[in-house]
Amino acid sequence: MSNSRSNTALSLPASGLAGLRDNWRNDAMSGFLVFLIALPLCLGIAMASGFPPMAGIISAMIGGLVVSRLSGSYVTINGPAAGLIVVILDAVQEMGQGDAMAGYRYTLAAIVVASLLQIAMGLLKAGRLSAFFPSSVVHGMLAAIGIIIMAKQIHTLLGVKPDAPTLLQTIGKIPASFIDLNPEVAVIGGLGVAILVVWSFIRNRYLKMIPAPILVVLLGVGLGQYFDLDHEHIYMFLPDDPHLPHHEFTVGPKFLVAIPDNFLAGFYFPDFSMMGTLLFWENVITICLVGSLESLLSAAAVDKLDPYKRYSDLNRDITAVGVGNFLSGMVGGLPMIAEIVRSSANINNGARTGWANFFHGGFLLLFVGLFPNLIHEIPLSALAALLVFTGFKLASPREFLKMQAIGWGQFVVFIITIGGVLATDLLIGVAIGMVAEFLVHVLRSVNWSEVLRLYFRVDDLGNGVYRISVDGAAFFANFLSLKSELAALPERKKLIFDLSEAETIDHTVMEFIHHYCEDYRRRGGQCEIHGLHRHKASSQHPLAARRRVQDRDNDADGDQQFSRI
Numbered sequence: 001m002s003n004s005r006s007n008t009a010l011s012l013p014a015s016g017l018a019g020l021r022d023n024w025r026n027d028a029m030s031g032f033l034v035f036l037i038a039l040p041l042c043l044g045i046a047m048a049s050g051f052p053p054m055a056g057i058i059s060a061m062i063g064g065l066v067v068s069r070l071s072g073s074y075v076t077i078n079g080p081a082a083g084l085i086v087v088i089l090d091a092v093q094e095m096g097q098g099d100a101m102a103g104y105r106y107t108l109a110a111i112v113v114a115s116l117l118q119i120a121m122g123l124l125k126a127g128r129l130s131a132f133f134p135s136s137v138v139h140g141m142l143a144a145i146g147i148i149i150m151a152k153q154i155h156t157l158l159g160v161k162p163d164a165p166t167l168l169q170t171i172g173k174i175p176a177s178f179i180d181l182n183p184e185v186a187v188i189g190g191l192g193v194a195i196l197v198v199w200s201f202i203r204n205r206y207l208k209m210i211p212a213p214i215l216v217v218l219l220g221v222g223l224g225q226y227f228d229l230d231h232e233h234i235y236m237f238l239p240d241d242p243h244l245p246h247h248e249f250t251v252g253p254k255f256l257v258a259i260p261d262n263f264l265a266g267f268y269f270p271d272f273s274m275m276g277t278l279l280f281w282e283n284v285i286t287i288c289l290v291g292s293l294e295s296l297l298s299a300a301a302v303d304k305l306d307p308y309k310r311y312s313d314l315n316r317d318i319t320a321v322g323v324g325n326f327l328s329g330m331v332g333g334l335p336m337i338a339e340i341v342r343s344s345a346n347i348n349n350g351a352r353t354g355w356a357n358f359f360h361g362g363f364l365l366l367f368v369g370l371f372p373n374l375i376h377e378i379p380l381s382a383l384a385a386l387l388v389f390t391g392f393k394l395a396s397p398r399e400f401l402k403m404q405a406i407g408w409g410q411f412v413v414f415i416i417t418i419g420g421v422l423a424t425d426l427l428i429g430v431a432i433g434m435v436a437e438f439l440v441h442v443l444r445s446v447n448w449s450e451v452l453r454l455y456f457r458v459d460d461l462g463n464g465v466y467r468i469s470v471d472g473a474a475f476f477a478n479f480l481s482l483k484s485e486l487a488a489l490p491e492r493k494k495l496i497f498d499l500s501e502a503e504t505i506d507h508t509v510m511e512f513i514h515h516y517c518e519d520y521r522r523r524g525g526q527c528e529i530h531g532l533h534r535h536k537a538s539s540q541h542p543l544a545a546r547r548r549v550q551d552r553d554n555d556a557d558g559d560q561q562f563s564r565i
Contacts, residue, residue, distance in 0.1 A: 012308055019353040030349035031064075031359025034077055034342050036214040038360060039367065041342075041390075043257055043375065044383030045080045046334055048153060050092035051104055053259050053375070054266030056080045057368050058333030059324075064361015067324035067336070068354045072316030075351050076302045077342040077360060078324060080334040082390045083294045084287075086148045087426055088334065091283040095274055108270035110280060111329030114288035115322045121288075122319025127296055134476040135508045136410040137433035138297065139403060140417025141290075144429060146394025147422065149387055157193070157384035159185025159255060167422060182249050183237070184227045185381045191223070192216040192385030211345070213386055220382025221374075229255050229379060257378045263369050268332035286427045287335060295321050295337035302343040304515075308352075309522055341390075407538035407545055409440045410507050441475060441506070454478040458485055469498040475506035486516060492524040500531025503548050510543045 013023050020027075042056030049055075056079075063078030071078070091110055096103020121127075151171045155162050159182030162173035199212035224230075232252025260266050274280040299312045317338065325335045346356050368375070403414040416436040421429030455471040466489060470482070489495065497513060499505060517527035535546035 012310065013352040015353065020355050023352040024355065026350045026352050027356040028359045030346050030351035030356040032363055033209070033211060033349045034346050034351075034356065034360040035363035035367070037211040037345055038077070038079055038342055038364065039375075040213045040217045040378065040383055040386055041082075042080055042364075043378065044387050045082055045085060047257070047380065047383065048082075048085045048149065048156075048387055049080075049088040049334060050100060051088065051107075051334055052266065052268075052332070053257050054368070055332055055334045057364055058266070058331060059328045059336045061361045061364050061368075062324050062328045062333060063336045064357050064359070064364065066327060066361075067320045068357035068361065070316075070320035070323055071354060071357075072313030072320065073299050073302065073338060074308070074310045074312065074354055075306055075343060075347050075356065076299055076312070076317075076338040077346050077357050078321065078336045079339050079342065081294060081298075081337045081339045082149055082387060082394070083142060083145050084291060084335055084337065085387075086145050087283075087286050087290050089152075090425060091287065094279060095283065102271070105268060105271035106274050106280070107283070108268065108329045108332060109272045109275065110283045110287055111325055111335050112270055112272075113275070114284045114291065114335070115325035115329060117284070117288045118292055118322030118325060119319050120322075121292060122315050122317070122322060125315045127314030127318055132476060132480060133293060133430070134413065134434065134437045134506070135511050136403060136406075136413040137417050137430055137437060138293070139399060140414040140433050141421060141426065141430055143395040143399055143414070144418040144421035145426075146391040146396075147418070149391030150395070153384040153387040153391065157186065157189030157381050157388055158182065159189075159249075159251075159381060182251065182255075184223075184229075184235070184249070184251055185255055185379070188220050188223045188227075188379045189381035189385045189388075191219060192382045193389060195219065196385065196389040209349075216382050216385055217378055220379040220385075221377045224256065224377060224379045224382075227251060229253065230377075255380055257375055257380065257383070259372055259375050261372055263372065266332065270329055282427070286425070290426055291321075291325070291335050291337055292318055298340040298343070299338040301340055302338065302347070304519075305344060305347050307347070311519075405539065406507055406541045406543060409443075409538055409545060413437050413440060437476065437506075441473075441504070454482055456482050456485075458489070464493040465496065466493055467496045467498055469501065470505075471501040473504045474499075474502050474509045475504065476508035479509050479512065483512065491520075494526040495520060495528070497527070497529045498531055499529065500534050502531070502535075504546065505535065506545045507543055510545065514543055 013019050014021075038060050039057075042060045043053045044056075046053050046056030046059075060079035067078045088107060091107040092100065092103035094103075095106040095110075148167060151167065151174065154174055155170070155177045158177045158180075160177040160180055162170060162177055164170040164173045195216050196212050199208075199215070202208060229251055230253060232250065232254075234248055234250050236249075237247045295318060296314055299314060299317050303311050321336060321338065328334065328336060342360075346360075349356075400411075400414075404411045413433055413436045417429055417433030419429075420432030423429070424432070454474055457469050459467045459469070461467055468482075468486070474482075495517075497517075513529065517529070520527045532546065534548050536549045537544040537546050
């Protein structure tokens with residue numbers, strides 16, 4: 001069956017060199033604007049990850065110049081992402097054992113090996129495996145990453161380096177850092193956060209064309225010059241009462257980004273000498289799984305924003321990202337994903353093809369090659385402001401309220417995942433979250449003979465109508481076969497999901513069916529959901545988990561009932 005994607009509203013831009021010829025003006029302008037956003041974020045993410053600042057630039061350059069030519073997506077921007085900060089920083093610290101450079105080079109080796117696994121995943125068409133992870137666990141993982149980013153970067157924003165070897169101690173030191181803050185450094189960071197908050201409320205489309213991150217950086221550079229951060233010196237705050245102690249603060253180049261003057265001096269090579277250790281392979285698996293999952297989820301989310309309604313080949317996309325990560329790890333760069341924030345900006349700026357990603361990488365290469373001294377003038381607290389704001393968006397109160405609205409079962413899994421990640425690490429925390437999800441299903445009395453296999457069938461009813469009937473327990477661990485079958489259905493038909501015989505339907509499956517129906521309708525088809533009237537939802541949320549309570553034998557008109565999601 002055909003699985004081609006079509007568009008009903010706009011004529012599709014050409015691809016390849018023809019796409020470059022027809023759309024280079026739009027794509028070059030969008031690539032330039034995305035470059036302005038990417039430059040400070042790449043620097044900040046690299047430094048927060050325990051890598052040299054150039055590592056983030058290297059990753060984004062390869063993501064633009066190389067991955068854009070191999071990718072199965074159209075308007076995504078590839079580069080380093082905040083979601084990988086925790087993974088990479090942990091790898092550097094665990095494998096380096098106090099030696100930052102050794103940990104950096106060992107982590108580069110782990111990135112290279114993880115990239116080979118990503119390439120294999122793409123070639124084996126494992127892109128659909130992203131559906132195996134429950135939605136509440138994924139959201140919990142991202143929220144935990146946001147909390148960790150904020151906890152670590154608040155200290156940099158305030159100009160303080162706490163003595164806190166563990167994450168929980170780092171969080172506990174936040175009040176002390178506010179008390180001991182370096183005023184000049186904190187002013188730069190605080191005003192940066194203020195700009196980002198104010199800019200998030202601005203709706204004027206002309207003002208919104210100015211990237212907020214570049215405003216934060218420009219203000220930071222200006223204040224850095226005013227406070228003379230280029231030269232180390234001490235300044236004092238003298239109280240009005242001479243009997244009270246005065247406060248001395250030191251500022252200098254250590255509060256600025258440090259990159260080599262020679263572009264080629266920013267490249268480093270991996271050290272594979274730890275390949276025989278369990279710790280090395282633990283980090284390889286974590287980098288591969290978290291990076292692949294984030295990239296697949298981001299690429300799928302970006303597809304929903306594409307005005308041309310194109311859909312990425314996720315298997316090809318993960319293969320291309322794997323190739324990019326291999327090259328990036330070999331020369332000293334961070335791992336990359338399909339990054340959703342920069343991709344959203346790319347779409348809003350009028351990008352039409354993957355050449356916008358290419359131009360974004362090219363502008364980064366030109367800027368770093370020609371103006372490295374300008375990068376050195378960026379204060380670290382300005383970059384920390386960008387990361388604190390990014391972390392807050394990942395773990396905002398809105399995310400907690402959204403999960404609570406879906407149902408207490410999903411909210412509990414969400415909170416357990418966050419706690420598991422904060423108390424252990426990402427991989428173990430996600431595993432704890434998945435165990436919690438299974439326990440939630442135990443409490444709902446799932447028939448465990450149906451757990452490993454989802455019973456369904458697809459019937460062609462004629463006249464372009466297909467019925468998808470689901471029986472038994474439908475939840476995150478067993479619906480991959482259904483997802484594959486749906487991907488093979490023809491376009492522009494009428495699909496009827498008959499869920500009347502499903503004993504239980506979890507939130508992950510409900511969310512998947514919801515998004516699938518939205519996408520199918522957007523491509524010109526019809527999609528209906530039948531049988532939900534037989535089920536009791538765990539909350540008022542339309543995508544809440546459901547359990548059948550109505551007796552099928554007493555439901556005379558059940559086949560005529562349906563609800564639209």
